[in-house]
Amino acid sequence: MSGFIEEKTCMLPRIALIACGCFSPPTPMHLRLFEIARDYFELRGTHKVVGGIISPTHDSYGKKGLAPSIDRCAMIKLAVQTSTWIRLSDWEVHQPQWMRTQSVLQHHQNYLNNYINSPGDEEQNGLLPGWLPLGLRERRDPISLKLLCGADLLESFAVPGLWANEDIEEIVANHGLVVISRCGSNPEKFIFESDILTKYQRNITLITNWVPNEVSSSLVRRLLNRGESVKYLLDDLVLSYINRQGLYNVKSKYITDAVRPNHLNFNRVYMDNNKNSVKLDNDQSEQLMDESDSPLRQQTTRVFCCGETPRANTKLLLNRSGPGQAVQVITVQAKDNGSNDALEQTQAKKQKIAQVQQV
Numbered sequence: 304m305s306g307f308i309e310e311k312t313c314m315l316p317r318i319a320l321i322a323c324g325c326f327s328p329p330t331p332m333h334l335r336l337f338e339i340a341r342d343y344f345e346l347r348g349t350h351k352v353v354g355g356i357i358s359p360t361h362d363s364y365g366k367k368g369l370a371p372s373i374d375r376c377a378m379i380k381l382a383v384q385t386s387t388w389i390r391l392s393d394w395e396v397h398q399p400q401w402m403r404t405q406s407v408l409q410h411h412q413n414y415l416n417n418y419i420n421s422p423g424d425e426e427q428n429g430l431l432p433g434w435l436p437l438g439l440r441e442r443r444d445p446i447s448l449k450l451l452c453g454a455d456l457l458e459s460f461a462v463p464g465l466w467a468n469e470d471i472e473e474i475v476a477n478h479g480l481v482v483i484s485r486c487g488s489n490p491e492k493f494i495f496e497s498d499i500l501t502k503y504q505r506n507i508t509l510i511t512n513w514v515p516n517e518v519s520s521s522l523v524r525r526l527l528n529r530g531e532s533v534k535y536l537l538d539d540l541v542l543s544y545i546n547r548q549g550l551y552n553v554k555s556k557y558i559t560d561a562v563r564p565n566h567l568n569f570n571r572v573y574m575d576n577n578k579n580s581v582k583l584d585n586d587q588s589e590q591l592m593d594e595s596d597s598p599l600r601q602q603t604t605r606v607f608c609c610g611e612t613p614r615a616n617t618k619l620l621l622n623r624s625g626p627g628q629a630v631q632v633i634t635v636q637a638k639d640n641g642s643n644d645a646l647e648q649t650q651a652k653k654q655k656i657a658q659v660q661q662v
């Protein structure tokens with residue numbers, strides 16, 4: 304019987320999942336997205352999930368609270384250390400400019416296709432990118448790369464001027480979306496109200512997260528900025544990295560001169576692309592994850608402060624006026640200038656997109 308199940312699993316279509324976002328900092332919920340999605344496909348017996356990829360956005364995305372990519376990559380590496388199948392792709396952060404998500408998907412999909420179809424000796428040469436799942440050449444059938452996201456990212460498709468319609472269409476038509484529910488979002492209704500999404504809804508998998516957790520990066524940054532505890536909201540290794548680097552304007556009683564110098568060592572290791580460090584304790588184990596896919600182009604200033612005006616992390620949908628109509632996703636601030644804050648962010652994104660279009 305178990306032989307039969309194994310054989311059946313072997314024949315399932317293969318998919319890989321890629322999550323694009325800021326990850327500033329990565330939270331356990333970012334990783335839960337992958338676990339929830341993999342369970343969904345495998346328990347239903349519809350697909351084999353061969354790998355998970357986290358692709359942090361480029362520094363020039365310019366979102367408020369975006370720590371330098373060298374730090375975001377380092378934190379992601381720490382966060383996925385105990386995962387056997389989720390990996391960092393630092394391709395996006397090493398591009399000369401911000402990349403649209405459609406191009407990020409295309410790049411990784413092309414790489415997967417080429418890798419499966421042209422057996423070479425890259426393994427021996429150590430040329431493979433760190434995000435590439437292991438064992439892909441055991442089979443020759445294609446791997447379909449799907450965009451994994453929370454429902455709020457899906458709903459950001461309707462922010463006027465933010466995403467290009469042709470990109471949305473290419474993403475859903477050529478790749479597919481795996482959407483995890485998030486409090487305050489209604490992805491079923493959102494899809495119904497969008498003609499493009501409805502057209503390709505067979506390529507959209509909506510998954511209910513029955514154990515929701517509204518931790519978000521912005522909430523974590525806010526607590527850190529106030530000097531409040533975020534322990535148990537973040538992986539301990541990620542938290543100790545933040546404290547040590549003084550990220551997010553952290554007002555921490557834990558940063559001391561005794562620990563400060565360590566981050567210099569850490570960063571040197573990261574810059575050296577040292578793949579072979581073997582360390583055992585928590586602090587040292589940060590070096591284990593220092594394998595960048597490609598050499599860093601530039602050194603980033605080490606101490607980063609990104610104090611933010613406090614804001615609630617609730618995402619509300621405003622201006623929803625009818626099927627296919629634009630929906631604005633606004634992050635509402637505690638009292639006064641919350642919508643200004645969100646509008647500023649939206650403006651920053653629009654400017655970024657306009658710049659990219661001009662290039």
Ligand SMILES: Nc1ncnc2c1ncn2[C@@H]1O[C@H](COP(=O)(O)OP(=O)(O)OP(=O)(O)O)[C@@H](O)[C@H]1O
Pocket residue numbers: 322323324325326327332333336368451452453454455456483484485516517518519520521522616
């Ligand atoms: N608590 C959560 N539940 C479901 N999805 C989430 C959750 N937190 C983040 N995500 C998803 O993770 C992906 C990457 O998130 P990203 O880092 O850009 O956002 P975030 O954690 O919401 O950060 P911020 O608070 O700065 O907006 C997005 O698809 C987002 O929807």
Ligand SMILES: O=C(O)c1ccc[n+]([C@@H]2O[C@H](COP(=O)([O-])O)[C@@H](O)[C@H]2O)c1
Pocket residue numbers: 323324325359360361364366402403404405456459465466467470652656
């Ligand atoms: O491709 C686009 O047009 C596009 C427009 C807006 C946002 N994105 C991506 O969406 C991800 C989440 O962004 P955000 O601002 O919701 O945290 C991040 O990886 C961005 O690069 C992508």
